[in-house]
Amino acid sequence: MGIIRSLSPLLVVCFLLWPALTQAQVEDTEAQQLLTALAESSFKEKKDVVNRIAGSGDERARGWLEAFASNKLGRIESSGQFIIVLENRGRDWTVESALTRENLGEVSRRDIDTIRVNNALRNELEGILSVIDLKSPDEDNRLSAARALKGSVDDTLAERLPELIDAEESESVQAALTEALAIYRVEEQGDVAAVATLSGSLNSEARAALQQAMRSDDPQLVSAAQAAMKSIEQKLKLNRAAETLYFGLSLGSVLVLAAIGLAITFGVMGVINMAHGELIMLGAYTTWGMQQLLPGQPGLALVLSIPAGFLVAALAGIAIERSVIQHLKGRPLETLLATFGVSLILQQLVRTVISPLNRTVITPDWMSGSVMINEALSLTLNRMYVIGFALVVFAGLMLIMRKTRLGLEVRAVTQNRAMARSMGIKATKVDILTFGLGSGVAGLAGVALSQITNVGPNLGQSYIIDSFMVVVFGGVGNLWGTLLAGLSLGTINQLLEPWAGAVLAKILVLVLIILFIQKRPKGLFPQKGRAAEG
Amino acid sequence: MSIKKHVKLGLSALALSISFNSVAAEDPIKVGILHSLSGTMAISESTLKDTMLMLIEKQNEAGGVLGRQLEPVVVDPASNWPLFAEKARELLAKEEVDVIFGNWTSVSRKSVLPVVEELNGLLFYPVQYEGEESSENVFYTGAAPNQQAIPAVDYLMNDIGVERWVLAGTDYVYPRTTNKILETYLKDKGVAADDIMINYTPFGHSNWQSIVSDIKKFGSAGKKTAVVSTINGDANVPFYRELGNQGIDAADIPVVAFSVGEQELSGIDTGPLVGHLAAWNYFMSVDSDANYDFIDAWVEYTGQEDAVTNDPMEAHYIGFNMYIEAVKKAGTVDVDAVKDAIIGVSVPNLTGGYATMMPNHHITKPVLIGEIQDNGQFSVVWETPSTVAGDAWSDFLPGSKDLISDWRKPLFCGNFNVVSGTCGGKAEVASQ
Numbered sequence: 001m002g003i004i005r006s007l008s009p010l011l012v013v014c015f016l017l018w019p020a021l022t023q024a025q026v027e028d029t030e031a032q033q034l035l036t037a038l039a040e041s042s043f044k045e046k047k048d049v050v051n052r053i054a055g056s057g058d059e060r061a062r063g064w065l066e067a068f069a070s071n072k073l074g075r076i077e078s079s080g081q082f083i084i085v086l087e088n089r090g091r092d093w094t095v096e097s098a099l100t101r102e103n104l105g106e107v108s109r110r111d112i113d114t115i116r117v118n119n120a121l122r123n124e125l126e127g128i129l130s131v132i133d134l135k136s137p138d139e140d141n142r143l144s145a146a147r148a149l150k151g152s153v154d155d156t157l158a159e160r161l162p163e164l165i166d167a168e169e170s171e172s173v174q175a176a177l178t179e180a181l182a183i184y185r186v187e188e189q190g191d192v193a194a195v196a197t198l199s200g201s202l203n204s205e206a207r208a209a210l211q212q213a214m215r216s217d218d219p220q221l222v223s224a225a226q227a228a229m230k231s232i233e234q235k236l237k238l239n240r241a242a243e244t245l246y247f248g249l250s251l252g253s254v255l256v257l258a259a260i261g262l263a264i265t266f267g268v269m270g271v272i273n274m275a276h277g278e279l280i281m282l283g284a285y286t287t288w289g290m291q292q293l294l295p296g297q298p299g300l301a302l303v304l305s306i307p308a309g310f311l312v313a314a315l316a317g318i319a320i321e322r323s324v325i326q327h328l329k330g331r332p333l334e335t336l337l338a339t340f341g342v343s344l345i346l347q348q349l350v351r352t353v354i355s356p357l358n359r360t361v362i363t364p365d366w367m368s369g370s371v372m373i374n375e376a377l378s379l380t381l382n383r384m385y386v387i388g389f390a391l392v393v394f395a396g397l398m399l400i401m402r403k404t405r406l407g408l409e410v411r412a413v414t415q416n417r418a419m420a421r422s423m424g425i426k427a428t429k430v431d432i433l434t435f436g437l438g439s440g441v442a443g444l445a446g447v448a449l450s451q452i453t454n455v456g457p458n459l460g461q462s463y464i465i466d467s468f469m470v471v472v473f474g475g476v477g478n479l480w481g482t483l484l485a486g487l488s489l490g491t492i493n494q495l496l497e498p499w500a501g502a503v504l505a506k507i508l509v510l511v512l513i514i515l516f517i518q519k520r521p522k523g524l525f526p527q528k529g530r531a532a533e534g
Numbered sequence: 535m536s537i538k539k540h541v542k543l544g545l546s547a548l549a550l551s552i553s554f555n556s557v558a559a560e561d562p563i564k565v566g567i568l569h570s571l572s573g574t575m576a577i578s579e580s581t582l583k584d585t586m587l588m589l590i591e592k593q594n595e596a597g598g599v600l601g602r603q604l605e606p607v608v609v610d611p612a613s614n615w616p617l618f619a620e621k622a623r624e625l626l627a628k629e630e631v632d633v634i635f636g637n638w639t640s641v642s643r644k645s646v647l648p649v650v651e652e653l654n655g656l657l658f659y660p661v662q663y664e665g666e667e668s669s670e671n672v673f674y675t676g677a678a679p680n681q682q683a684i685p686a687v688d689y690l691m692n693d694i695g696v697e698r699w700v701l702a703g704t705d706y707v708y709p710r711t712t713n714k715i716l717e718t719y720l721k722d723k724g725v726a727a728d729d730i731m732i733n734y735t736p737f738g739h740s741n742w743q744s745i746v747s748d749i750k751k752f753g754s755a756g757k758k759t760a761v762v763s764t765i766n767g768d769a770n771v772p773f774y775r776e777l778g779n780q781g782i783d784a785a786d787i788p789v790v791a792f793s794v795g796e797q798e799l800s801g802i803d804t805g806p807l808v809g810h811l812a813a814w815n816y817f818m819s820v821d822s823d824a825n826y827d828f829i830d831a832w833v834e835y836t837g838q839e840d841a842v843t844n845d846p847m848e849a850h851y852i853g854f855n856m857y858i859e860a861v862k863k864a865g866t867v868d869v870d871a872v873k874d875a876i877i878g879v880s881v882p883n884l885t886g887g888y889a890t891m892m893p894n895h896h897i898t899k900p901v902l903i904g905e906i907q908d909n910g911q912f913s914v915v916w917e918t919p920s921t922v923a924g925d926a927w928s929d930f931l932p933g934s935k936d937l938i939s940d941w942r943k944p945l946f947c948g949n950f951n952v953v954s955g956t957c958g959g960k961a962e963v964a965s966q
Contacts, residue, residue, distance in 0.1 A: 043915070070808070071907050088909045090839055091829070110826045118905060118915040119694070119809050123785050204754045211756075247743040254741075348572055356576035358768065362803060363775075370779050380779040383743070452775070453740040454768045458574050462738050497744045502735040503705055 028099055031058060035082045035098065038068070039075055039115045046121055054128050062132065064098060069125040073098065074114040076107060083107075085114065127152065139170050146176035151205030153184040183209045192221050199228035202235060202376035239377040244494055250383035252490025253390035254452070256483055257445040258463040259470035260394060263482040264438030265317075267471050268414050269431070271325055272332055274339040276467060277460025278346040279439045282316055283309035283446020284455045285350065288359045299364035302447070309443040316346075317439020318432055326431065343460065350457045358456035367451060382451050389448050393441060394483055400437070401479065410434050414477075473513050475523030485524055489513075562605035563598070563867055565590060566625035568636025568646070568657075573613025574738075578767065578846075579638045581797065582660065583608060585847045586635050588835040589854045599858050600865065607631050611642070618642040619649050626653040632867040633658070633857055635850060640664060640707050647672065654869050658857065660849035662792060662814075664711035668926040668939035668948035671869075673876070674896045675853040675889075676846065677815055678924035679715050683762075685901040686790050686813035687716060689916050690760045691723065694788065698729045698759040700749050705734040709764035712792070716762060718930040729757070739769045742776040750780060753787045761789040770794050774807050784809025784905070795844040799910040807906045815885075815899040816848035817912040822886035842910075852889045852897065855881040860891075877942060887921060894939035894948075896924025 034056065038049045050068070053061050063084065067073040072085040074095070082098035092106040117125075126148065133145035153161065161181045168174045182197035186209045195213065198206045210232070213225035262276050286309040290301040320342055328335045367385055370378040401407040412420040413430045421427050446459070453459065470489060474481030489509060496505040520526070567586045569579035590604045598604055607629050611618040618637065625631045626649065633656040637643045640663050650657045650671045662677040690696040701716060703709025713732060720730060731752050733745060753759035765773055770793070777789065783806070790811040796818045799807075818829065828851065833841050860876035861867055880890045889897045898921040904912025927937040927949065936953045940946070947957035 071913050088907075088911075091833065110823075113821065114913070116913055116915065119784050119788060122809060126785070207754075208756050243747060244744065247747070250743065251741050351572055351576060356571070356580045357797070357800075358577060358771070360800065360803075368779065368803075368806075370781065378781065380743075380776070382775075382779065452772060454771045456577060456768065458738065458768070462740065493741075494744050498748060501733065502739060502745060506736065 030056070031060070031099055032082070035064070035073075035075075038073075039082075039113070043116075043118055043121065046117075047124055050121065050124060050128070060099070060101075062129070063101075065125055065128065067098070068115060068117055069122050069129075071114055071117055074112050077111050077113055083112070085112070131157075134164065139173065142168075142170065142173045143176060146173050146180060149177070149180040150203055151180075151183055151208070153180050155188075158184050158188075179203065179206065182206075186210065186213050186225075190216055190218055190221050192218075192224050195221065195224040195228050200231050200235060202232065202239065202374050204375075207232060236376055239374070243377055244498075245491065246379055246383075248491030248494035249487060250380075250387055250490070251494055252487035253387040254449070255466055255470050255490050256486030257386070257390045257393065257448055258442075259467040259474075259482055259486055260390075260397060260479070261438045261440070261442035261445060262467045263471050263474070263477075263479055264397070264441065265435055266468070267477045267479075267482070268410060269434055269438070270332075270414070271321075271435070272336045272339065273320075273325070273438075274336060274464065275320060275343040275346060275460075276439075276442055277462075277464035278343045279313045279317055279442035279460070280446040280449060280463055281346070281350065281455075281457070281460040282313050283443030284361070284450040284459055285354065285359070285446070286312045286443065287447050287450040288361050288455050291362055298362040299366060302364055302367075302451075305447045305450075306444065309447040310440040311443075313443025313446065314436040314440030317442070318436045320439075321432060321435040325435070326428075343464075347457045347460070356457060358454045361450040361455050363451055386448050386452060389444075393444055394479070397437075397441065398479060406430075406433055406437075469510075469513060472517065473523055475525035475527070477527050478523075478525040481523055481525035562603045563600075563633075563861075564629060564631040565604050565606050566622075566629065566631035566634040566636070567606055567608045568611060568618065568621055568625065568634050569638070570613040571608075571610040574767070575613040575638055575642075578797070579613075581844075582635075582638070582846055582850055584836065585832075585850050586854070588831065589851065591835075592831065593854075593858060599861050600867075615639075615641050615645045619645045622646045622649045622655070622657075623653070626650070626655045632656070632869075633872075635660070635853065637661070638846070643672075656857075656869055656872060658850070658853035660846045660853060662845070664708045665715075665924075665926055665928050666711060666931070666934055668894055668941075670873070670895075670941055670946075670948065672895060673853060673856070673891065674924060674926075675849040675856075677899060677901075678896055678926065679712055679928055680925040681815065681899050681901055681922050682792055682813050683712050683716055684719060684930075685918060685922070686792070686811070686903060687719065687762065689813075689903050690762075690788070690790060693916065694760065695758050696760040696788075697725070697757040698731075698752065698755065699725065700731045700733065700752060700759065700761040701764075702733045702735070702745070702749075702761055703764035704739070704766040704769060705736055706766075709734065709766070712764050713762075715928050715930045722930070735765070735769065737766070737769065739765075740772045742773050743780075746773070746776045746780050746782065749787065750782060753782075759787050761787060763789050763791040764793060765791070766793050767798075770798050774810070777810075778806025784811075790903070795846075796842040796911065797844050799906065800840075800842055804906055804910050805908050808908050810906050811903055811915075812906070812912060813901065813903050814845040814912075815901060816845045816883070817902055817904045817914060818843045819904070819907075819911045819913060820885045820902070822884065824882055824886065825884040828884055848884045852881060852883055856889070856891055856897075873941070889921070890923075892923050893942045894924070894926045895941055896926055898923045 034053050038046060041049055053064060064073060067084040072088065074083050074085055076083060083095040083104065084098050085093050085095050087094040091109050093109055093112060095107050096103045130145040130148040133141045136142050158181060161177060165174055165177045168177065178197060179201060182194040183206055185191035185194035186198060190213065198210060210225045210229050213221050214229065216222060258280060265271050265273050287302060287305040290305045290308055291298055294301040324338050324342060325335060328338060363382060367382045370380045372378040409425050409430050412425055413427050417427055470486045471482055473489065474485030493505055493509050496508050500508060567583050569583040570576050571580050571583060587606055590606050593599065594603050607625060609621045609625060611621045622634065625634055635658045637646060637659050638661050643659055646657065647669060651669060655671055657672045658675055659672055660675050662682050665678040699720060701713045703713055717730060749761060788811055790813060792813055794812050795814060829843055832843055833839060856876055856879050859879045859881055860872045864871040864875035876891050877893050878891060880888045883889045885900055887900055889899060891897055900921050901918045902914050903916040904914050907913050926939040927934040929935045936951050937949045938952055939948045940950065949958040951958050
């Protein structure tokens, strides 16, 4: 928004010649003066000082500005020496001298005055740095700099841009620069030819430029802009639909993950386990524990948490089954109350032993941020991994239930316990393994959830109701039902949310389920045949 | 054996009589601490319990007050609102505490209020709240809306040039009342209804995808847009994460939060949040010796090098010191005497200034706006030139703009209507 427009034209030229100038180094006294001015002026005056520093051509200036932008440029109170903070956590900070870049070791926070920066200045600094970056040898740097230029090209830069575009090797950078130039031409000169370049562009600055053109007096320009706008709007609509679908699928996959373990313990075994949410929580805490054990390697820790989380939750589940549930076989009400008690015990245990505060689980770099499909649609990465993970877990469970001996025995025991036992199947062992499997899958859900929500003692509570909802809606005892129910409830929720609001959308979904269950009490996929009677 | 027994009895009788003799002078002052140590609010409130224990320990090391030691009485209302009232009754009636420091959520305060008034206790409430309340027995050391929300909106409007507003909050009394006040305030300033988007989400909301995407759409209309967030507690972490993931940075759409402090940020990677704002009356990063001393004491007390301090902790620091000063001034811990003595008491705050107890039982505070840094701290970018006195009754709500509160005699009324000239009883106006 006019970041670069506000720079003096002279300065922009100066930046474009940057590499030629950077060899120079101003005298230390002058540098000291500039930094003192930066430290002692108000936010408004700082803007000028920043431009003076950038214009000084000193090779250290970029480092100073970068440090300043991230609030790491400061001064030692007692000595007046200017410093760049390297590590700013805790009560003692590691610093280096801003002038000599010599490491000064740790200095108490009391003795450091950081030079304050605010959003407006940071904007200004980003503008300055992005014009410099257009000359960067790294293509990614040039691309993000070119994208940042859209909507903020000024007269001086516009004159130089065609030359830069010709010299540019990368096609994507070239396209971005061409678009930036076209936005400038439509906005400032009402150039009809440039409108064609913007047709189909999803950039919001391009849309703003076209909207402005539609209000102009030139009928030719207006009709061209309208045509361009029409094609953009169609594209936008498609993109928004895709976005909503993605949101729905990702919420749905979270629901599936949380519910699929329950689909085994409740759906297949018929045990109402209110502590299911806490098993999810245990999985999430395992991830946190793993990251504590492997500091500095959040990615590896996360991968290792998958088997670890499964084991921890499975063992906890088996302990619950042996100590509580097996004694209450065939008494659903008592099971419900007892497992509810277990869930409260587990919550308070975590609060007392670990902490009532939420724990930080670090998201590894390869899971944060988003994939940009185009300028109107980007898919967040952590959600994408969760969707994939949910599908993998589902496929794995399906395999176990359909293709393994354990799966066969589980199905036999749940269909007719007495008959299965008389065929030589150890029903008790099957109970333990099934419950362990269901609980372990809950632990897996916890590992995944640690990446998108808070890891705290209340984590499980927020998912238990949703889990039961999904299992009942999908049809008790049917894994496919759980998958379909989770995904469709997620999508319905996301479709409703934009116009009903989050609170109402949730209520509407519940109402829908109530109506549905009244029509079809056994859910989407009711069990058929004799198994359904037992 | 019987001789031994007699000697023992005699000794214990002696010990008993000694302790009885010294009761009058040495009986400790009981300080009730009413913060949840379990349940959902434990995340925020358990730190405040530790803060109080630390302050009491320091005061005792310095010789207590009036020659008496202080004794903390800790109870756990377990994030259960009705239980707050029961525990408050237990503290006042059974433990006979002289003062209570406690509560976090407004609903828990409303639950405790009738008990404290009935049993004539003293309650220090340390959290920013929606206002529209003034009780003879409660001292509000957190911010009223005019000490947090209104100045923050002024800053965005005047210094950042924001024209379009998203008011996003959790669905309960504090955000709803605050947003009602802000909506009226913005409309008074000439903001069109189309330029205000209001959104409420349930407690602990974790799926922010479509709301963040809506905010993005709302913000791409060509006018500078900002989000004013009264989102509470846990829900903030996924909200900020989603903002970061969808690429909304503070330069495009700044978010100013009233419930996000250092402690909430300690649960997230703040890299993508740099530049988003929060309005408080204290930040851990404030450059003052009183603050550095407090941080050192806190780190030492908790034994954790990375322990953070936050605004409600400062409120307890101020409230506790005010209570001590008032007891010294009154020369007794008698509730009515302390209530009279505390009005006008000034104690240092942690930002290098002074906090004064006003006749309406609110205190004066500086208002600070901070930007989030990548180390989970805030850097102060704006502050009010002087402290602001808390206003119990908002000037921007139709029902409460004529009300004032003054607990000095002869007025002695929590909701005096300056137009009709009558004291309005216990009616509550805006928080139905």
